[in-house]
Amino acid sequence: MSDIEKDLVHIARLALEGRRPDLVAVVRRSLRSLAGRRPDLKEQINAVLTLASASPPTRExxxxxxxxxxxxxxxxxxxxxxxxxxxxxxxxxxxxxxxxxxxxxxxxxxxxxxxxxxxxxxxxxxxxxxxxxxxxxxxxxxxxxxxxxxxxxxxxxxxxxxxxxxxxxxxxxxxxxxxxxxxxxxxxxxxxxxxxxxxxxxxxxxxxxxxxxxxxxxxxxxxxxxxxxxxxxxxxxxxxxxxxxxFPCPTVPEIRSSVERLLGASAAEDLGEILDTLAALLGGQSFADVARQVNAARRASVLRGIPLSEALTELTSELVRAAPLERKLQFARELERQKRSQRTISQITGLSRDTIRKHLGKGAPTGGRK
Ligand SMILES: Nc1ncnc2c1ncn2[C@@H]1O[C@H](COP(=O)(O)OP(=O)(O)OP(=O)(O)O)[C@@H](O)[C@H]1O
Ligand SMILES: [Mg+2]
Known part of the structure; x- marks a missing residue:
């Protein structure tokens, strides 16, 4: 069923049950959304909306x-x-x-x-x-x-x-x-x-x-x-x-999905890898904390005139730097899997190249791709 069909069924039920206040609320919402799609019906819709506001509620x-x-x-x-x-x-x-x-x-x-x-x-x-x-x-x-x-x-x-x-x-x-x-x-x-x-x-x-x-x-x-x-x-x-x-604490994929919704589908599509990293780093946090940090990055992007990807990468770096050693190493391993160089891993995580070599072994290339 389309939304408008669902609304019709809902409206019919409320009307037949005599639930006027609820009926008015649904009619308002439904007609407003219809007005956006059908400008040709604007006048009729406005007339009905006026009627909805003007009539006194029947429920005591x-x-x-x-x-x-x-x-x-x-x-x-x-x-x-x-x-x-x-x-x-x-x-x-x-x-x-x-x-x-x-x-x-x-x-x-x-x-x-x-x-x-x-x-x-x-x-x-x-x-x-x-x-x-x-x-x-x-x-x-x-x-x-x-x-x-x-x-x-x-x-x-x-x-x-x-x-x-x-x-x-x-x-x-x-x-x-x-x-x-x-x-x-x-x-x-x-x-x-x-x-x-x-x-x-x-x-x-x-x-x-x-x-x-x-x-x-x-x-x-x-x-x-x-x-x-x-x-x-x-x-x-x-x-x-x-x-x-x-209500459990969100998992990493759920955090990723909430971030995507905050950013909007088209922005999120361009940010695939950053979002994977960010969601992994935000793991263990509540939706509220995630939203607060991501929205701060969005504001920074607007006010400082930098691309959203840069603001989110900064957030990623901040999160890594504030993390305990074990988490940093975990993240360094993730970067190693992405074939980042030891120099880049060191820059992103703040870990010395010695520490990286010691814990990650010889996996990460010492130079090359950033
Ligand atoms: N399931 C979710 N999906 C997306 N965002 C969420 C979700 N849950 C919470 N948020 C974000 O976190 C904010 C706070 O959520 P909410 O106030 O519902 O939390 P709460 O569980 O009631 O917390 P508290 O126990 O502190 O009252 C929301 O405004 C929203 O930005
Ligand atoms: Mg609450």
Whole structure:
């Protein structure tokens, strides 16, 4: 099915189910992308888009204002009506499979319901920092065409304590009625302060409110939680989630793919060998750290007017020079396999030619090709 056909099916389903806020979101996205391809339809499309913005939402709930703290008036939850990710994420195979199954159940919800079953409702994302847990929340909401409500529990737990947990209750009640995706980010924050005696009572009440909300979450709702400290969550918490998805640290090929997507396909094609080297050197790092360094090189390329290949080669050299000896030697062997001269290997790695000779043997030519 083409994208436009998929959108048509999606739009038909939302219209027939009377889910107007979701329908408006999908119609907007779909028509905007169509307008880019069919300038001849621009006027009609604009007319429909105006209609979509002007009509009042029919759902009682979506008219509710975002709840705010009584004293500070700060909003208690972040609402994103057009969630999305700027660059398509690289999902490790197991994550891709699990997220794909989750979305498929939603796509074929009617069949499941006809068989007396409900789709999976809640997911717990676990994994180290910077591997895409929060990003997955945005990505899932985008795929489902729903708004994303993000509740950062690290912020909430500190500011809500002493406010009798009322704020949390208000926020969860609001979220429950929004037909949106609720992301409970930094979920371990609910467990972290357990040892602080003075706050134990209050904290327990907050945790109870939260766990009850998860238990009673509507079956057509989507509840996601993310944590990089799963060991802090006790069994009572784990049990409440329909499914746990583990986000691993990316492998070298996954790092390469994420770098390619950052650079764009055509730039990446010209940089084949540099990207192989770079990805190998970035091995063991998170997607977030990879993106930070590659984006710094992209900025350097623009601001200093140097080719991207040069900026990335500089990054490669920096990474090698900062690496421990064993890693440098590993990389030197890789360069040797590429038939680089000992002089070049020494220049790139910062290792003396003596060290190279000692560890790599006589493999590397002493002069010749750079
Ligand atoms: N799967 C991925 N593919 C491509 N880029 C990614 C991926 N995951 C993360 N990134 C990059 O890393 C950044 C941070 O990711 P994200 O905030 O989702 O990490 P996280 O797992 O939630 O980390 P934390 O535990 O620290 O909250 C993203 O904005 C993106 O640039
Ligand atoms: Mg996160």
């Amino acid at each position: 709930a979506s008219r509710l204002p975002i709840p705010a703290d009584n004293d500070s008036r700060a909003e208690l939850i972040r609402r994103d009506d057009q969630p999305g990710v700027a660059i398509e994420p690289t999902w490790p195979a197991a994550v891709e499979k699990a997220l794909g199954e989750f979305l498929l159940e939603r796509d074929r919800e009617a069949e499941l319901r006809a068989a007396g079953l409900s789709p999976v409702r809640s997911l717990l994302f676990i994994g180290p920092p910077g591997v895409g847990k929060t990003m997955a929340g945005h990505w899932v909401a985008q795929r489902l065409g729903r708004s994303l409500l993000t509740l950062d529990l690290a912020a909430v737990m500190s500011s809500y304590l002493g406010r009798t947990g009322l704020n949390l209750k208000v926020v969860l009640d609001y979220a429950r009625h929004q037909h949106a995706v609720l992301l409970l980010d930094e979920f371990d924050a609910i467990a972290k302060r357990r040892n602080d005696d003075a706050e134990v009572g209050e904290l327990k009440r907050l945790v109870t409110v939260l766990l009850q909300a998860i238990d009673q979450w509507p079956s057509d709702g989507v509840l996601l939680a993310a944590t990089n400290h799963p060991e802090l969550l006790d069994a009572a918490v784990w049990r409440r989630f329909d499914r746990v998805i583990e």
